[in-house]
Amino acid sequence: MTMHSDAIGRLDRLWERLLQGLGLAACALIGLMVLLICADVGARAFALGNLPWAAEMAEYALYLCTFLAAPWLLRQGRHVRMDMVLRALPATVSWALELAADALAAATCTALAAASFKAAIASAEQGSLVLKIFVFPEWWLVAPAAAMFAVLAVEFLFRLRRQWRGPRAVRDEATSAA
Template sequence: MAPLIDRFETVFEKFNLFVAICVAGSIALFATLVPLDFFLRKMGLHGLEWLNEGAEYGLYAGVFLSSAWVLYKGAHVRVDIVLTAIPAWLSARLERAVDLFGALLCLSMAYFGANGTMSSYIFGTLPDKDLQIPNWVVLAVFTASFIMLAIEFLLRFRRAGRPDHKVTTDIGF
């Protein structure tokens, strides 16, 4: 039987893949709805007035929520010039230190996001837009994404400590 942390890592990886697929689906949906909206307006019918703001919210949520999957895949912007210029044992230690720092930074961002989320929920703030999604929902996405990033940084820290560790760059599904 696999240790609990291995099972958690597997479930977390599948969850991140599910989120990435949902984000890809939302982008495909908006790519379909934009020409439909254009067609409806040109035909003199009511368009999808909410579409522009809906796409803004969708892209915001998609970018933040899929960031842990991007980090897992190694598809984020990364500069390895320092890691290749130093000895391998030091490179591995530096990579683990950066992963730990990333986790701590993400946890602090999640803390501040949670504070903002709670304040927004208590005060019931709404944006000045046609499509009014409460601000606490938007901030909750921010908070959840940084918690997910912190988890992924900690899992990277764990994986980097293994002797069979290889940096993954298999971008895509």
């Protein structure tokens, strides 16, 4: 093992810890969302009024926790995948297709991160606002997408490396549809 690959391996392990933190943040947001909705329902049930902003907060929390959880789920192999064709092909062909899929996904996430970043900057420059119960700059909604697509792109590159260095076969992911 070279010093370079050892450094990348350490970086990969640190990256995994970051993704675990993102997954925990998503779980915390889901917990807060549940508490908020229960509080709103409880307030109505006991004729204490309601929390008119609860649904909007839940909407934003759902959006954010989806982006926060995605890289962690990808790392864990708990994303949805259709691998029936991969499992029917010879192992080396499946392995090569896995590499190609990770490369394509990394490129796609990079393009989406760049487009989202550009949209966030344009929104900030225009001073666009979200006008609902809460009023705030629109770029606040776009920036997490830019950041998380960048995180996903990096994770796909790490997946590509792990696939390259691993057995020449299809991955044994946790949520296979086959």
